[in-house]
Amino acid sequence: xxxxxxxxxxxxxxxxVVKGVKFxxxxxxxxxxxxxxxxxxxxADEIVILDVSATSEGRETAVNTVExxxxxxxxxxxxxxxxxxxxxxxxxxxxxxxxxxxxxxAVAEPALVARMAERFGVQCVVVAIDAAGSTGRDAGRWxxxxxxxxxxxxxxxxxxxxxxxxxxxxxxxLTSFDRDGTGEGYDTDLIAAVSAASKIPVIASGxxxxxxxxALAVGAGADAVLAASIFHDGVYAVAQVKRxxxxxxxxxxL
Numbered sequence: 001x002x003x004x005x006x007x008x009x010x011x012x013x014x015x016x017v018v019k020g021v022k023f024x025x026x027x028x029x030x031x032x033x034x035x036x037x038x039x040x041x042x043x044a045d046e047i048v049i050l051d052v053s054a055t056s057e058g059r060e061t062a063v064n065t066v067e068x069x070x071x072x073x074x075x076x077x078x079x080x081x082x083x084x085x086x087x088x089x090x091x092x093x094x095x096x097x098x099x100x101x102x103x104x105x106a107v108a109e110p111a112l113v114a115r116m117a118e119r120f121g122v123q124c125v126v127v128a129i130d131a132a133g134s135t136g137r138d139a140g141r142w143x144x145x146x147x148x149x150x151x152x153x154x155x156x157x158x159x160x161x162x163x164x165x166x167x168x169x170x171x172x173x174l175t176s177f178d179r180d181g182t183g184e185g186y187d188t189d190l191i192a193a194v195s196a197a198s199k200i201p202v203i204a205s206g207x208x209x210x211x212x213x214x215a216l217a218v219g220a221g222a223d224a225v226l227a228a229s230i231f232h233d234g235v236y237a238v239a240q241v242k243r244x245x246x247x248x249x250x251x252x253x254l
Contacts, residue, residue, distance in 0.1 A: 003251050005045040005224035006214075006238055007203060008231045010035060011052045012081075015065055018052065019181065019229050026052070029232040032065055033072040039231060040073045042238035045253060047073060048173070048203075048226060050101070050128075051081030052148055063095045070096025080128055080173070089116055093124065101173055103128040104146040107153055107160075110167060117168025126203075127169040131157035131190055132177040142190055149177050157190070158197045165198040172202045173226070179207030181229060186213055188220035195221030210236060211244035218250055 010017045010032045017035055018026040029035070036047045049069060051062060066079050079092045080101025089100040100120070106113050106127055116125045130149060131142040142157035161172055174194050176187035186204045195202050204222035208214055214225040230236045242252045 002223065003045075003253050004214075004218050004222075004245065005203075006043070006241055006245075006252065007046045007048055007224055007226040008035070008039040008044050008238065009048045009050065009205065009226045009228040010069070011050050011228060012062070012065055013052050015062060017232065019232055029228075033068040035232070036069045036077075037072040039238055040075050043242055043254065044075060044238045046076040046078065046224070048078045048101070049080070049097075051079075063091055066092055066095040066097055078126055078173075080126065085112075086115055086119055089120065089124075093120065099124050099126050099170070101126040101128045103130065106164065107144060107146050107155065110163065113164055113167040113169055117170070122168050122170040125169050126171045126173050127164040128173040128175065129157055129161060129164075129194070130175045130177050131187075131194075133187070133190075140189075142193075145177050149180075158193050161194040161198040165200045169198075169200060171200060171223075172198055174202050174204060174206075174222075176206035180205075182207050183209035183229070185209065186217040186220070186222070186225075188216055191217055191220040191222050211241050211248065214241065215245060215248045215250060218245075 017029040017032050019029045076098045078099040079097040083102045084105040092100050130145045132145045134141045144153045144155040144157050184207050186207050201223035203224040204217040205226040208227040217225050245252050
């Protein structure tokens with residue numbers, strides 16, 4: 001049985017960690033370097049930093065934030081937000097990221113995924129997919145949204161997941177826009193569909209309120225589970241989540 005990774009997410013805006021619901025109503029949650037160090041001490045397997053306003057504001061991810069977090073931790077670090085070019089990705093890797101996540105720019109220019117994989121290796125390339133459920137005649141389908149959920153693309157999220165895998169993505173960071181920050185649990189139908197279509201590892205994101213939801217996500221096909229609010233608000237410590245998942249029969253690194 002493969003080990004399930006537990007990944008705290010640091011959504012960063014102007015050098016501070018923020019958290020909201022469906023990417024809106026952001027509130028301050030602390031200093032990124034301090035939180036990352038705390039989560040590593042608690043047993044986190046990886047840290048993800050997403051600069052939530054970089055794309056909408058047309059700027060690059062803050063390299064100094066990445067450098068500060070890397071200086072504070074030793075575990076793997078994935079960074080995304082505002083990555084538009086090979087040079088953007090290179091700067092983040094040089095600042096200490098182990099992997100770079102690309103979202104809106106990949107939708108605008110899918111060939112960017114292939115170029116990143118060729119330049120840095122598949123293991124360094126994560127494609128973030130933010131998916132919103134469709135309604136009406138398209139109920140049961142998911143649409144890719146970009147620019148922090150501000151723009152719908154009309155692209156089928158399952159088709160897109162398969163495409164990015166063929167282009168060279170090493171992993172997919174899959175966020176349910178509808179569940180983000182709600183505590184209602186991950187969208188397990190979405191996870192199952194993306195996992196089946198892409199055949200590459202999937203990090204589930206959006207909606208976790210506890211270990212039960214994480215176990216369901218893994219059961220649906222997720223290789224890792226990402227959460228923010230439950231860790232930032234002290235509802236659960238990473239070690240507590242891992243103990244409960246271990247008790248539920250999942251393989252985790254204690």
